[in-house]
Amino acid sequence: EAGVAQSPRYKIIEKRQSVAFWCNPISGHATLYWYQQILGQGPKLLIQFQNNGVVDDSQLPKDRFSAERLKGVDSTLKIQPAKLEDSAVYLCASSLVGQPGEKLFFGSGTQLSVL
């Protein structure tokens, strides 16, 4: 079974530039999550999709972050404009049905450095 795919693995940009991350979840998984993991901390949920729709985006900084999930499969997370404090690893995860407290499957993440 193929895992959660993410690209790119690394990205270095200057502040105020824009950046986009891509995620392809495990086939058949209805729920997709984007997490932000700052160095030395645990992952923090940014947004959760159930199929095409957004379930929770309460911690997404909507003035600069946006995300979409095309046709309920792949997803893109965008930051525009980036700030220094956005330097982190962005992890995509998926789960089968989105049942509360369900086991998550994570990709390897995209490490973003904002200079």
Add this chain to the structure above:
Amino acid sequence: SQQGEEDPQALSIQEGENATMNCSYKTSINNLQWYRQNSGRGLVHLILIRSNEREKHSGRLRVTLDTSKKSSSLLITASRAADTASYFCATAFSSNDYKLSFGAGTTVTVRA
């Protein structure tokens, strides 16, 4: 904050020894999960324990849950160099619609 907090922050042990780490939380949970993260990689699910369970085993892993003390422990027996990683507990709280909240993790180093 409502998420679990791991203790200790870091742990260094000799290969073959056991490693124990703890997770404490503040409100009632539906379940508690443990994940492992190797350096530069994503998180991998290790084990899930429900609020009505007290102990679960998976290979060299043993997880206990004490809901009266609002705490859980993860024991890794006969550690190997490959167990070097960060370990996170994730809790699903009823007050947060059972969304998983992750703690800051315990970094385990296994010395050869």
